[in-house]
Amino acid sequence: MLLRTIEPNEVERSLNDGNNLNIIDVRENDEVAQGMIPTAKHIPLGEISDRINELDRDKEYVMVCRSGKRSEKACAILASHNINVINMTGGMLSWKGKTTIK
Template identity: 75%
Template sequence: MSSKTIEPKEVERLLESDNPLNIIDVRENDEVAQGMIPTATHIPLGEMPERTHELDLNKEYIMVCRSGKRSEKACAILASNQFNVVNMSGGMLSWKGKTTIK
């Protein structure tokens, strides 16, 4: 089962139009240390099952990783818990927008 996807360019466009996006970066700490989408929340994929309580069932989440594979797994975990999720296709490898170091 593949999840809904969104293109990185569309995520960037939505961020520029000041839409409040809920972006979750599921990469590992060392990857995130090299830069992530400025408004993203970092929840490593391995911690996702025990951290779903931090998320709101009434919000839509855009899942991000390096290439789009781990975020697809994260989408499957969250979707099975009734969360509304979208996978950013291509991951950070395809991201051309701003990044921030947290």
């Protein structure tokens, strides 16, 4: 399976242009408490398999973690369930845009 990727600056530009991206942050609770992309939904990697029913197979999801590795794993899990996913390379370590505390 070839994993599709997107750069953090592309995600930021798309959000700034008013596009509605479906972003899922798969980091742990203590990590997202330090800030996450404002429109992101939080589903920790360990819960992804149990929460697939929360995702719409007609949408595309941008997966985000700290560095890009856990989100890559999440992409593989979701893609195996026919969910359309794209991995944000570099994760939040490479994110320069706004963050919010949820």
